[in-house]
Amino acid sequence: MYVCICNAIKEEDVRLSAQNGAHKAREVFNAHGCKPECAKCTNCIRTIIKDHHCANQTCTTNLAAE
Ligand code: FES
Numbered sequence: 001m002y003v004c005i006c007n008a009i010k011e012e013d014v015r016l017s018a019q020n021g022a023h024k025a026r027e028v029f030n031a032h033g034c035k036p037e038c039a040k041c042t043n044c045i046r047t048i049i050k051d052h053h054c055a056n057q058t059c060t061t062n063l064a065a066e
Helices: 011-019 025-031 042-055
Strands: 002-004
Touching: 002 011, 002 042, 011 025, 011 042, 025 042
Parallel strands: none
Antiparallel strands: none
16 A cells, blocks of 8 residues: 555555664655655654554654654
8 A cells, every 4th residue: 555645655665664774754755765745644654663663662762753
């Protein structure tokens, strides 16, 4: 499923970025060589990152901070 329509970033792409160490939406965009356009996806990206890290017990204290 696409989470970022503007940049064609899929949920699995976000999970892979999180697996590779991304803790912020900005890091996901950077990993894909793009920047947010409308930014409507950033909350969803943050949630996927948080879920990934919490499920893997690598939660950080402030995932929402950009
Ligand atoms: S949907 Fe991600 S920047 Fe627009």
